[in-house]
Amino acid sequence: MKKLISGLSALAIMAMPLTAFADTTIDQDTPEPKQGEAVITTEIAPAYIVTIPTDTAVKFNTENTDFGAVELTKAQLDPGKAVKVTLTTHNKLENKADETKSLAYTIFEGKGEAVTDKVFAAAFYQAVGDKTDLTVNITQDDWNKAYAGKYSDTVTFNVSYEDAPAAEPEPVPEP
Secondary structure, three states, X not given: OHHHHXXXXXHHHHHOOOOOOOOOOOOOOOOOOOOOOOOOOOOOOOEEEEEOOOOOOOOOOOOEXXXXXXXXXXXXXXXXXXXXXXXXXXXXXXXXXXXXXEEEOEEEEOXXXXXXXXXXXXXXXXXXXXXXXXXXXOOHHHHHXXXXXXXXXXXXXXXXXXXXXXXXXXXXXXX
């Protein structure tokens, strides 16, 4: 009896109409204009690569030292999105022999003769090649007050994927 029921069940399943997912066909019975459509889709996940500065040694009594650049070297971003880079630092190099002794520094945007007085706090990048050059600045006054010894600090670059900031409106010329 079980064999009979299984056989009938299999026959019933085979007799059910099957939904076919076939290509669109156009034949003599297709109304004019004889055409069909096909949709092509794909999906690209957001991807990016940010290059940050490497370890940097500052020479004694040098006020401005090139610190490299933060640069977006790969970018496949959603519309309206950006890669945001911030940094965390103590803004002081600590003396290895005595952590109570330190040497203050600031990280400015720009490099060489193009160093600005703008402290790097955050930047948004949206296209490959977007970058910010950075410079480590130690004032001569701070050098003069520093104790002898080896100093260091760690700069942490924080990278996030966020909504791009709204573009600032262009100033309207006065009539």
